[in-house]
Amino acid sequence: MSYGYIKIGSEEKAFIAKVEEISGQNVYSCYQCGKCSAGCAFSYKMDKTVNQFIHLIQLGQKERTLDANTHWICASCFTCTVRCPREIDVAALMEAVREISLRENPEKVRIADLPKESLEKLPNIALVSNFRKKTG
Amino acid sequence: MVQYSYFPGCNLKTNAKGFEKSALAVSKQLDAELVEMPNWNCCGTVHTLASDNLMKRIAPTRILSRSSKHVEILENSPKEVVTLCSMCNSTLKVVNKDIKNDESKLEPINFQLEVDEEEYQKDMEVKHFLEILRDSVGYEKIEKSVKKPLKGLKVFCYYGCMLLHPDEAKIDDEEMPAVLEDLSESLGAEIIFSPLFKHCCGSYHIVDQEDIVNTQVQKIIQSAKQNGANAVVVACPLCAYNLDAQQKSMEKQGLDKELLPIFYFTQLMAIAMGEASNINHFEEHHINPEKLLKKLKLI
Structure with a gap:
């Protein structure tokens, strides 16, 4: 990930709230252990690994989150969900980002x-x- | 004799006919007959993970409510709807738990179902046929009904994701399952372990990102072969399609020569329990399993 200024203003907070609302998960529960990325069958295809992707959501970076291919590579196999030590439904976070994207552009x-x-x-x-x- | 309300789902009527027919035949032999429920619809194949989308929860709820009515006309039937497809199993189970625990979701869905004069009473449980075989029929009974033990068949039991994930839908321990192994063993097959037993096959990416599925299938099959398997047993029509069709397409590209035939667990049961071979619809498979079965003198 490249370095740059990260702003956390009202837009960013709105994005975080939307992801949490759709997924029903607390994104700040994630402490970046990386177990999701380690166990993911598709990590090698993702430009942001699962934990990096969650980090972007935690920082409210909507554009960067939607630009990543992570949520489109995820096939909802739930391996991350059943293994997360913080009991986050990681697959639901992926679905929330997919939903946000599809509600704006419905044809992936x-x-x-x-x-x-x-x-x-x-x-x-x-x-x-x-x-x-x-x-x- | 126990009869179960059975929900087939879309694929068992199209390209997994062998899965359904073999299951119906063995279920009769084992006195746990699967009776197709009337007037069913597609469950949606995947359950939505969005908390605010009730639309995608209507179809599974309608199935549960219709199955609940179906149970009443069956013989000794528990309040259970039985599936063969592991994606249907997972979708129905997750939605069932979800609406049972959340009245605010069930109420608007029932309002929709009222149009068809239906109402879901939260009275059903969802079971995969493997659970019925393990918990209600028992392996002992299966072992006793084996007429032709599957000697020489070295099966790799591939679970895929939806039999073991998520927690609400799992039919066995998610990291160390045994149900397919125990079943295959009671049919006389040799069990081959491969660590990729639940490594996702790529699922629906087959539609628009075939390369992902190719890589996954290559890894899964290679690992099974390295461990000495000569067949794969599955419970999901999508895993079956991906593993079957993609191996064949890799053979055409010259990437693979030695192909592993894919069996549904019920097909193995039908062979071992002496059912007629044509119910397995092996002509639907991309890799013909008959070659191996003939070599092992099982058909």
Whole structure:
């Protein structure tokens, strides 16, 4: 992460409050032990690891949080949630950030752009869950 | 004889037909018959983690309320709805606990259900078929009904995420589960352990980020092979699809030659318990499991 000024003003506080409201979690419970990132099956794909991502939320950095790919790589497998020593539902934090993003831009996946053959061959369980997570 | 109200979910009617048919057949043999509930809808496959979204909790609640009515016409049926798909299991369980504990969520949902003259009374429990086999039927009974022990089958039991996560939905210990192993062992198969037994397969990323699923599947299968497995047993139609189809696509790209066939646990039961082979619908699989079964003289 690059160094720079971090402002925590009313916008930042509003973002933190929104994440906490949607997820029902206290983001400040996290003490950055990194167990979530260590156990995550997808850490190698994330530009911010899970604990770095939570740190950004703690600091209210909405733009940087939404710019990260972490919440889109997360597949809600709940490994982090069941292992968190602070009993944070980490997957719910990911969902909250996805929700905030989708409520502004509802199409992370554009169904019309998916090739017809993949829509035909893929099982409906994959399509339904993908659209539930990636469209608003 | 006990009858259970059974919720199939969307995939068991499309590309996991073998999972459903083999389960129905063995459930009859074991006197724990699965009877499909009428008028069901998709559960939504994933439960929402947003506390403020009630819309996504309506479908599972409707299933619970309809299943509760279905139970009344069944024989000796407990107030339980049984699923085969582990994603349905997790979604229904989480939503059930959520609305049971929070009247403020249930009330508006019931208001919606009123249109169909339904109301959820908070009276149902959700069970995965594996739980029924372990807790109600028992491995002893399964062992006794085995006609053809699965000798030579070295199975890696892959749980995926949704059988063990989150806490509200888990059917066994989340870090050291045994239910699939105990079941496979009672069918006469040899158990192969791999540390990646719950390493996520990439799930729904198969739709738009196939590369993620490819890497996950490669890791999972490689580890299983290194430990000496010749087959994988699963309980989730999405894990099954990902592991099956992606191995095949990697073979086409020349990345992998030796493929592990994927079985649903009920298919293994059907083979061991002497059911007709066609109920397993092996033609739906991308990697044909019949080759291995013939080699081991199991079919």
